[in-house]
Amino acid sequence: MAQPCAEFCINTKVRHERGCDCNGCQLLHDFHAGILQNGKITLKCGDILEGVFILEMTPEQQYKLNGQGKMMFPNGKIVEGVFISDKLNGQGKVIFPSGQIQEGVFVDNYLSVGKIIF
Numbered sequence: 001m002a003q004p005c006a007e008f009c010i011n012t013k014v015r016h017e018r019g020c021d022c023n024g025c026q027l028l029h030d031f032h033a034g035i036l037q038n039g040k041i042t043l044k045c046g047d048i049l050e051g052v053f054i055l056e057m058t059p060e061q062q063y064k065l066n067g068q069g070k071m072m073f074p075n076g077k078i079v080e081g082v083f084i085s086d087k088l089n090g091q092g093k094v095i096f097p098s099g100q101i102q103e104g105v106f107v108d109n110y111l112s113v114g115k116i117i118f
Contacts, residue, residue: 046074051083081106
């Protein structure tokens with residue numbers, strides 16, 4: 001459930017790779033030059049995105065995670081680390097509902113170098 005706005009409220013559509021739209025107000029902080037520092041966006045599909053967002057200048061004008069961030073999904077999956085355009089790129093960790101953990105360096109959401117813990 002989205003929290004009420006505290007400091008800044010946007011009414012723009014927010015999408016990420018699952019194609020969900022944002023529901024209602026989001027709690028967002030430190031908006032400067034198209035960059036949301038320490039932002040939090042809750043999508044109506046239940047996904048929660050936290051971290052640094054950049055407004056991509058596409059026709060849809062979407063905010064996407066760029067920098068340190070975290071994605072949490074209703075099924076319990078957690079993705080955290082460095083993102084570029086909503087994709088894990090760089091150091092990160094994925095925790096699956098089964099308990100499996102992938103940790104290391106990611107390229108476009110895929111573990112490139114690291115370890116898998118079962």
